[in-house]
Amino acid sequence: MPLHEGQSSLASSTLLESSPSSDVTLRPQERDDGGVPRFEHPRTEGEIILLVKRARALGVQLRVRGAQHCKPRGAIYTDKGSQHINVQLDYYNRILHWDEARMRVTVQAGCHLGVDPNNPLSTKKNSLLWQLDQKGWALPDLGGITHQTVAGFLSTGSMGGTIHHDLGGAIAGIRLIDGTGRVHELAPNPEDPEDERNNPFYAAGVSLGLLGVISTVTLQCEPRYDIEGRQVTSPAGKCDISLFDPGGKGLQRYWEENEQGDTYTRLLWLPQKGVDKVELWTAHRAGDERKWLRCLVSRRFKRRPFVSVPRVFQWLIIHPFYKFIAEEGLPYVEATERLVRRVLNLFSRDGVKTFRDSWFQALPMDNGVSDKHLPTVFTEMFFDLEQTARVLEVLHKYFNPCSDESEALKDAAGMGRTGSFAFEIYPGHRSRFWMSPSYKRHSCRLDVFWFHTKADRATREAFFERFWGLMRQEGIDFRVHWGKYLPPVRSAAGAEYLRSQYPMWGRFMQVRKRMDPDGIFLSTYWKEHLGVFASVLDRPEPSQVLALPASGTGPMTLMQRGKAAASGLRTTARRHVRHGRLYVSVAVLKLVFGVIDLVRGRPDGSGDSTTEQGA
Incomplete structure (x- = not known):
């Protein structure tokens, strides 16, 4: 079925006539020390189109990141290489239109649902959900977090926890720039009995970033609740x-x-x-x-057991705890297993x-x-x-x-x-x-x-x-x-x-x-998966590739064996110190929770049938 050719052609030609020809400064896509690519930050749809056309002309990849909530990172970025183009839509984050009659909102793809703590440009007042709530509108459902951008959230099939409210059903329209720079206005066509089998709108709704760059999304809202x-x-x-x-x-x-x-x-x-x-x-x-x-x-x-804890405790206790047991690796020795039980029981009373x-x-x-x-x-x-x-x-x-x-x-x-x-x-x-x-x-x-x-x-x-x-x-x-x-x-x-x-x-x-x-x-990650x-x-x-012996290896000298033994002793000593510190931290935290429970009139551990067992 044609990809809504009439709409796409009109949208594309109209937009390209007004697109800037020299306003975009494209920088080399080098990666920083952490392996994360540098990004282009377009401010208009026309600038996004120019980036897409440039990538096509050079024969390089182009990928758009959202809030980087995807793991692993290969799902987000292009392959490594300064020639590829990575895009962040952090300046492309406005609400474009309120359709009062139909209770619909059209928003640019880079707008965050809530506040992204890792993006300094993301605030409560420019988040989509806060603006909807201020207007007395709402969406039918949400996921467990709202750091994501609008386009990033829908592109991977994210959703909330219900079978009674359909967040995906609230997507009423998607404006998308394909790999040639053309713009497509995609929407359901209820008059077509074969709509859900042929309309590319249903491919764009969960597209993994593989059909093009989502420019705007139109959402069907309902009264707030x-x-x-x-x-x-x-x-x-x-x-x-x-x-x-x-x-x-x-x-x-x-x-x-x-x-x-x-x-x-x-x-x-x-x-x-x-x-x-x-x-x-x-x-x-x-x-x-x-x-x-x-x-x-x-x-x-x-x-969740650790979400309700103030971030200072997440930093002082929870992070060191999980880092320690991550270094231990599975299966845990008896002492580590006992520590894990104590912590889990303490936080899930x-x-x-x-x-x-x-x-x-x-x-x-x-x-x-x-x-x-x-x-x-x-x-x-x-x-x-x-x-x-x-x-x-x-x-x-x-x-x-x-x-x-x-x-x-x-x-x-x-x-x-x-x-x-x-x-x-x-x-x-x-x-x-x-x-x-x-x-x-x-x-x-x-x-x-x-x-x-x-x-x-x-x-x-x-x-x-x-x-x-x-x-x-x-x-x-x-x-x-x-x-x-x-x-x-x-x-x-x-x-x-x-x-x-x-x-x-x-x-x-x-x-x-x-x-x-x-x-x-298409990055290598998506080609493979x-x-x-x-x-x-x-x-x-990688696990099926036989490792070749390293050149120059041989029996260790007496000095090398001594250094290895000393290093092993230091590692063991550090592990025991961390282990002891974690036990002290857990004891202190248990005391703090006990005092809080006494103030609230609930004895520590009351009703917790597994506390003693886990200790």
């Missing part, structure tokens, strides 16, 4: 939901037919032996309070928290996470909602092998199967967009979290591969969040497998080729 709810922390066996029941009391049924009317829900699971806690966060819409009354009834809520706040403050409950002090990465798997009970059953058995499974018990020892962080389980609304992990089906989503350090790549990737491989082994199909860690290209869950999970994969690739005929938006070129799939993975 407040969110009211509660979080219950309890042992997994005492959760309000029978997590491992496939019947009427199971998680899927709870998401679909919640009797309390809670349409937003997320569950955080700490399955470690001696912990085994769940934090069930549920909320519903509560109308729109007057502003003066909202100030009186608002109860801000900061979720049983109890109930209630909250009420405005929609754009309450739904993104993870904005309090410090990317600096608690750098968290994860892989996110999307399963058909009908597989929810099966997924939980498989995970439960994997974390708790039977006593007669000697190999499994050995593998699970030292938290080898659970790690030291949490697993998040929450629903996702079905999507119209071809490359969305929730395309045409409601989803059960599993996030496998990991604390990120510079030296943990091998351990982190091996941990994620456990869960990709587990689900493939159990015959449970899944899709993946494109902005998180993806399975290795040639693995059983790699490019060939993912292609089989997306019914409109081939159609998306046809549209991609038509809109970017020279492949200027999408299997765009067959030869890529024949490349061996």
